[in-house]
Amino acid sequence: MxxxxxxxxxxxxxxxxxxxxxxxxxxxxxxxxxxxxxxxxxxxxxxFERPSVEGESLDLRTRFDLPPETVLVGCAGRFSPQKGFDLLPDILSALPNHVHVVHAGDGEYEDTIKAAINARSESKRIHFVGYQSNMQAFFRSIDLFLLCSRNEGMANVLNEAMSFGIPVVSTRVPGSEELLAHGKYGVLTDVNDVQAMAEGIRSIVIGERVFQSADLRQWIDQEFxxxxxxxxxxxxxxxxxxx
Structure with missing residues (x-):
């Protein structure tokens, strides 16, 4: 070599x-x-081709027996320390009880990361749907998207979420600042800053930060x-x- x-x-x-x-x-x-x-x-x-917001979706609230007012924060990616999914309990601990996380994906560290999450009381608000062959249905089923990665090249899942008009919170990893136009089209936080991620989610949930779906879709379609x-x-x- x-x-x-x-x-x-x-x-x-x-x-x-x-x-x-x-x-x-x-x-x-x-x-x-x-x-x-x-x-x-x-x-x-x-x-990415601009997807249709209409179409098949996952009935996540019924699947996990959640009340209608539940806010669903989507995460997606392989189970790896790089992706930061071990931070989810700490993020949720700073958010109201009606905010839940739904994760799509699998991976080498799945058992280890799930075990650490399940040891926390917040685990009842973290739901796993496993590998999804139809990610479009997943994106149509969530209210906002969280990228909590510690490192990325260019996170395609962030691009995909925005192409559906879904508001996003993302760590400042390579590519994310460009995708979010340095905060114009989403909330950016430092890596591992669970308080900032929780605050970013909260600001979207209560309407303090508003990102119009049409604007997000147009931005992705135009630039990406x-x-x-x-x-x-x-x-x-x-x-x-x-x-």
Whole structure:
């Protein structure tokens, strides 16, 4: 296996172009000016087709025998320390009892993380639906979305949630500030700051922070749409000269 230094040398000699999916990742590459510059590191966002808000959904309140006034905070992703799901009990401890979390996903650390959550009294307000082949139905079933990750490249689930017009709270991980336009289209918090995450959720629940669904959908469609990704990728591969 080649060392990173050898890989960089090969990259430089071949005059290759690196395509990344966020300005955060591009910035990381530009820290190595001998190898990377604006001419050979190109950012193309992951693109998503705008989904329909109408369609199949999961009847989560019936499934978990929850009253109609329950606020459902969605989380999604594999069970891993990176994703921060171990923080959910602490986040909920600072929120009213009618706020619940529903998590979709599975993963290597599922048993360990679930055991730690189930040891807390807040576990009765955390519900697991496992792996979902139809994530669109999941997104149509929640009231807001929480990304509590400690690190990401570009969190597609955050993009997907916003494309459904769902208000979001996210940690400041690579890509999230771009997706949320530095707080214009969602609440940003520091990593591991459970109080700030809880406050972000509370502010949306009580209507202190309002993010219009139509605005979120338009923003994602305009800046992170599938057609824009195709256009920019084609430009990267087929233009004779990179700008």
């Amino acid at each position: 080649k060392s990173p230094i050898k890989n960089f040398i090969v990259f430089r000699l071949m005059k290759a172009v690196l395509m990344v999916n966020s300005d955060s990742l591009k910035g990381d590459m530009l820290k190595y000016p001998k190898l990377f510059g604006h001419h050979n590191v190109i950012r193309v966002y992951n693109g 749409g599938f057609q824009k990704m195709i256009l920019e990728t084609n430009r990267l591969f087929f233009e004779t000269e990179l700008k």
